[in-house]
Amino acid sequence: MNKPVIAVAWPTHDYIDALERAGAQVRELTPQGDPLPAALEGCEGVLLTGGVDVDPREYGDADRHPTVEVDPARDDYELALARLAMERDLPLFAICRGVQVLNVAAGGTLIQDLPSAHPSALAHSITEPKNQIAHDVHIAAHSRLAALLAHRAGPGDALPVNSRHHQSVKETAPGFVVAATAADGVIEAIEQPGASFCLGVQWHPENFSKTGEFAELFQGLVDAAVQRREPSGPR
Numbered sequence: 642m643n644k645p646v647i648a649v650a651w652p653t654h655d656y657i658d659a660l661e662r663a664g665a666q667v668r669e670l671t672p673q674g675d676p677l678p679a680a681l682e683g684c685e686g687v688l689l690t691g692g693v694d695v696d697p698r699e700y701g702d703a704d705r706h707p708t709v710e711v712d713p714a715r716d717d718y719e720l721a722l723a724r725l726a727m728e729r730d731l732p733l734f735a736i737c738r739g740v741q742v743l744n745v746a747a748g749g750t751l752i753q754d755l756p757s758a759h760p761s762a763l764a765h766s767i768t769e770p771k772n773q774i775a776h777d778v779h780i781a782a783h784s785r786l787a788a789l790l791a792h793r794a795g796p797g798d799a800l801p802v803n804s805r806h807h808q809s810v811k812e813t814a815p816g817f818v819v820a821a822t823a824a825d826g827v828i829e830a831i832e833q834p835g836a837s838f839c840l841g842v843q844w845h846p847e848n849f850s851k852t853g854e855f856a857e858l859f860q861g862l863v864d865a866a867v868q869r870r871e872p873s874g875p876r
């Protein structure tokens with residue numbers, strides 16, 4: 642069987658490593674070389690990666706917090722990529738900035754700066770080493786995320802994660818549900834029930850590619866891409 646082709650823009654080595662270990666053939670997209678929608682031809686899944694902040698104007702905030710760094714060209718490209726993937730029900734996994742892009746693309750909003758919005762919140766920005774455990778998350782029962790990570794944490798159990806973000810999902814986009822939260826209430830994962838695979842996490846599972854703690858999340862994306870190839874019912 643051919644390996645499923647997973648499209649990814651702005652990847653670092655860890656994202657590519659995690660995808661390849663899950664059996665993906667990685668196709669790196671660049672806005673200059675791979676205009677949308679044509680670039681999605683032949684792609685069977687999408688990974689949205691970490692990076693700078695989404696421009697608050699994309700979710701209706703006229704004011705920008707001084708800590709917010711934006712890249713309008715990247716916003717344009719990735720918001721389009723996320724919307725195309727959702728329209729086509731392409732399996733989509735989104736990480737850190739990626740979950741923020743996904744939520745905004747689907748009509749949700751973001752908290753621009755957690756330390757100023759929730760001064761008593763947990764430390765969500767522990768930058769080094771990249772796999773440093775920062776806090777626990779609690780996974781929502783009956784979520785796809787819970788099913789994927791069932792061997793590591795049951796409903797209500799705490800799951801330790803790394804954390805390198807100063808923003809988070811505020812209002813979940815229509816059609817999405819919260820799949821994980823931190824003890825301070827910060828949303829750490831969202832998903833779209835009914836989609837072939839549409840999940841975003843606020844932590845960085847790719848930084849555990851060598852030790853495998855979150856390999857099931859990348860495997861879930863790749864498995865969904867394979868499953869989508871098969872006819873959906875008897876003909």
Ligand code: MN
Pocket residue numbers: 764765776803804805806823827829843844
């Ligand atoms: Mn966090």
